[in-house]
Amino acid sequence: MKKDKEIEGLIAQVQYKGSQAIRERIHRHFEEWWQRHVSIEVGTHTEQVTIRLNKVACAAAVLVILGVLAVLLHRSASPAYALEQTVEAVKDLRYFHFQFKTSPEALDREAWIEYDPNGSLQRVRVDFHTQAIRSAMVWARGITQYWSWDSKDLWIFDDQEYTDLVLFFVRRYDPKEAIPNLQQRARQGGIHIEIGQPANEMDPATVTATYDPNTFLLDKPRPAMRETFTIDPATKLIRRIQVDTMMNGRYTPAGTYEYIDYNQPFRADLFDLKREAPADVNCSDTTSIPMGLEQGRLSDEQIAVQVVREFLNAWAAKDYDKATRIYGYRGANEARSIRDNVLQKMNVLRVLAVESPVIPERPLTGLRVPCVVEYEQNGRTGTTRFGLRISKSSGNRWRIRDLQLKETR
Amino acid sequence: MLEDHILWWRSKRGSRRAFDLIYQKYVDMMLSVALHLLGNAGDAEDVVQEVFMSLVESPETIKLRGRLKGFLAVCVANKSRDLLRRRKLTPTGREDRVPADYDEPLKLVIRSEQILRLRDALRRLPYEQQEVITLHIHAGLTFRALARALQVPLGTVQSRYRYGLNSLKTELERED
Numbered sequence: 001m002k003k004d005k006e007i008e009g010l011i012a013q014v015q016y017k018g019s020q021a022i023r024e025r026i027h028r029h030f031e032e033w034w035q036r037h038v039s040i041e042v043g044t045h046t047e048q049v050t051i052r053l054n055k056v057a058c059a060a061a062v063l064v065i066l067g068v069l070a071v072l073l074h075r076s077a078s079p080a081y082a083l084e085q086t087v088e089a090v091k092d093l094r095y096f097h098f099q100f101k102t103s104p105e106a107l108d109r110e111a112w113i114e115y116d117p118n119g120s121l122q123r124v125r126v127d128f129h130t131q132a133i134r135s136a137m138v139w140a141r142g143i144t145q146y147w148s149w150d151s152k153d154l155w156i157f158d159d160q161e162y163t164d165l166v167l168f169f170v171r172r173y174d175p176k177e178a179i180p181n182l183q184q185r186a187r188q189g190g191i192h193i194e195i196g197q198p199a200n201e202m203d204p205a206t207v208t209a210t211y212d213p214n215t216f217l218l219d220k221p222r223p224a225m226r227e228t229f230t231i232d233p234a235t236k237l238i239r240r241i242q243v244d245t246m247m248n249g250r251y252t253p254a255g256t257y258e259y260i261d262y263n264q265p266f267r268a269d270l271f272d273l274k275r276e277a278p279a280d281v282n283c284s285d286t287t288s289i290p291m292g293l294e295q296g297r298l299s300d301e302q303i304a305v306q307v308v309r310e311f312l313n314a315w316a317a318k319d320y321d322k323a324t325r326i327y328g329y330r331g332a333n334e335a336r337s338i339r340d341n342v343l344q345k346m347n348v349l350r351v352l353a354v355e356s357p358v359i360p361e362r363p364l365t366g367l368r369v370p371c372v373v374e375y376e377q378n379g380r381t382g383t384t385r386f387g388l389r390i391s392k393s394s395g396n397r398w399r400i401r402d403l404q405l406k407e408t409r
Numbered sequence: 410m411l412e413d414h415i416l417w418w419r420s421k422r423g424s425r426r427a428f429d430l431i432y433q434k435y436v437d438m439m440l441s442v443a444l445h446l447l448g449n450a451g452d453a454e455d456v457v458q459e460v461f462m463s464l465v466e467s468p469e470t471i472k473l474r475g476r477l478k479g480f481l482a483v484c485v486a487n488k489s490r491d492l493l494r495r496r497k498l499t500p501t502g503r504e505d506r507v508p509a510d511y512d513e514p515l516k517l518v519i520r521s522e523q524i525l526r527l528r529d530a531l532r533r534l535p536y537e538q539q540e541v542i543t544l545h546i547h548a549g550l551t552f553r554a555l556a557r558a559l560q561v562p563l564g565t566v567q568s569r570y571r572y573g574l575n576s577l578k579t580e581l582e583r584e585d
Contacts, residue, residue, distance in 0.1 A: 004574060007574055007577055007578055008546060008574075010527050011527065011531070011542060011546050011577070012546050012547070022440065022453075022454045023436055023437075025458075026436065026454065026457055026458045027432060029458055029462065030432065030461055030465060033462065033465055033466070
C-alpha cells in the first residue's frame with residue numbers, strides 16, 4: 001500500500017495550467033472594467049516595498065554573477081568543452097539506443113532510433129511498459145504501428161499529429177537532435193544554456209538547459225524546468241539526461257534518460273511489430289482507409305468548413321460509417337468509441353449553421369469550426385452549439401480531432 | 410503574507426496597481442484550482458474571472474480572514490461548486506460533454522502514466538473530497554483554515570481528506 005506522503009507527492013504533480021490566452025482574456029476583462037471606472041490610487045508603501053525587494057534581488061543577482069565569474073576564472077586552465085564537440089561526435093552515427101523513466105517510480109522504458117546513410121530519420125521504436133499497460137510503438141516515415149500486449153490490439157495508421165509527437169520526442173532526446181534543438185531554442189529565447197566545465201580531463205562536462213516557466217514545448221506551456229546533460233569526457237557523447245521540473249519552489253525529478261550504446265546496428269526485425277505480435281492479436285490497419293476529406297484546391301478554411309458540413313450531414317442522416325471516417329480514427333476500438341460516445345449519444349435532426357473557422361488556443365493546432373445543430377433528446381428538441389477542431393490527417397487530407405459541446409438550449 | 414495584506418488593504422481602497430499585483434501573483438493558482446475542480450478550461454476561465462470581478466467591483470464588502478492565497482482559492486472552490494450545482498439543473502452538465510481526445514500512446518512516454526491515472530481518479534472522487542484535497546495540496550490551506558472557510562467542523566474536513574486519499578490509494582493499487 002502506498003504511503004500518504006507518496007500519494008500527496010503524486011497529487012502535487014497533477015498540475016493544470018491555464019493557457020496564456022485565458023490569462024490574457026481575464027486580464028483584459030479586468031482592464032476594461034478599470035477603464036470604465038475611475039480608480040483612486042492611495043499612496044502606500046507597497047511600491048516602495050516592491051522596489052526594495054527588487055533592489056535586494058538585483059544585489060543577489062550581482063553576487064551570483066560574481067560567484068559564477070570567479071568559478072569560471074578558476075577553471076579557465078581546465079580543458080574547455082563546447083556543444084559543437086557533441087554535435088560533431090554524433091554527426092555520422094546512425095543508431096541510438098537509450099533507456100528512460102518519466103517518473104522515479106515508473107518502469108524503465110526503452111527507445112531505439114535509426115537514421116539512414118544520408119542522415120535522415122528512418123525509424124523509431126519506443127517500448128513504454130507501465131504497471132498497467134505494456135505497449136510498443138514503431139514509427140517509420142509517417143506510418144505508425146502501435147501494439148498493446150494487454151488489449152491484444154495492433155494499430156497501423158498514418159496520422160500527422162502522431163508523427164509530430166514522435167518527431168518532438170526525437171528532437172528532445174535523440175543525441176543527434178537534442179543539442180542542435182537546444183541551441184536553436186536558446187536562440188529563440190526562453191531557454192538558457194550553461195556549460196559546467198570539467199575540473200580535469202577525466203571528469204564529465206555538464207550542459208544545463210533551464211527553461212523559463214510557460215516555455216512552449218509542442219505548443220504546450222510547461223512549468224519552469226531544467227535538463228542536465230552529462231557529457232562523456234572521452235567521446236563527447238551524451239551519457240545521461242536528467243529532467244527536473246519546478247514544483248513548489250524547488251526542482252523535482254521528472255525523468256532520466258540513460259544512453260546505453262551508440263552506433264550498434266539493431267536486429268533486423270526490431271521495427272516490425274506485426275511480426276513480433278502473437279497471431280491472435282487484433283490487427284487494425286487503417287493506412288488504406290481514407291480518413292477525413294481531401295483538401296484539393298480548397299484553402300485551409302474552406303476544407304475545414306467542408307469537413308464539418310459533411311460530417312454533420314452524415315451524422316444527421318445516421319450514416320455513422322461515413323461520419324466516423326470523416327471524423328477519423330486510428331484503430332477499430334477508436335472507431336467504435338466515436339460511434340458509441342459521440343454519434344449515438346445525440347440524435348441530430350438538422351444542421352442550422354456552420355460558421356467561419358477560428359484558430360484554436362495553443363496547444364491545439366488546426367482550425368476550430370463553430371456550428372449549431374438541432375437535436376432531439378427524450379422527446380424534446382433543442383439546439384446546441386459545437387466547436388469542432390479540424391487538422392491535417394495525412395498527405396493532403398483533413399479530419400476532425402475533437403468536439404466540444406459549448407451551449408445547449 | 411505581510412505584502413499580501415498591504416496589497417489587499419490597498420485594493421480595498423481602489424488601487425488598480427494593487428489588484429494587478431494580486432492578479433499576477435495568484436491567477437495561475439486560481440486557474441489550477443478551478444481546472445482541478447471543473448476539468449474544463451472554459452468553465453475555469455469563467456469562474457476565475459467571476460472571482461476577480463467580484464473582488465474588483467465590491468472589495469469593501471469582503472472581509473479577509475487568514476491568508477489572501479487561501480481566501481482566493483476558497484472563492485474559486487465556492488464558485489466552482491455553485492457552477493456545478495447549476496449545471497445539474499440544466500442539460501449542459503459534465504456528462505453531456507463529449508470526450509475531447511483519445512489516449513495518445515506516445516503522450517504516455519512524455520508524461521507519467523501514474524499521474525494521468527491519478528488525475529482521472531481524482532475527477533471520480535465526490536466533489537467535497539476533491540475540493541479538500543485540491544485546496545490542501547494545491548493551494549496550501551491547512552485543515553483548520555479549510556474548516557473555517559468551508560464552514561464545516563475540522564473533523565469533517567479531515568475525514569473528507571482521509572476518505573479521498575484512501576480512495577486514490579485503492580484506485581492506484583488496483584490499477585498497478
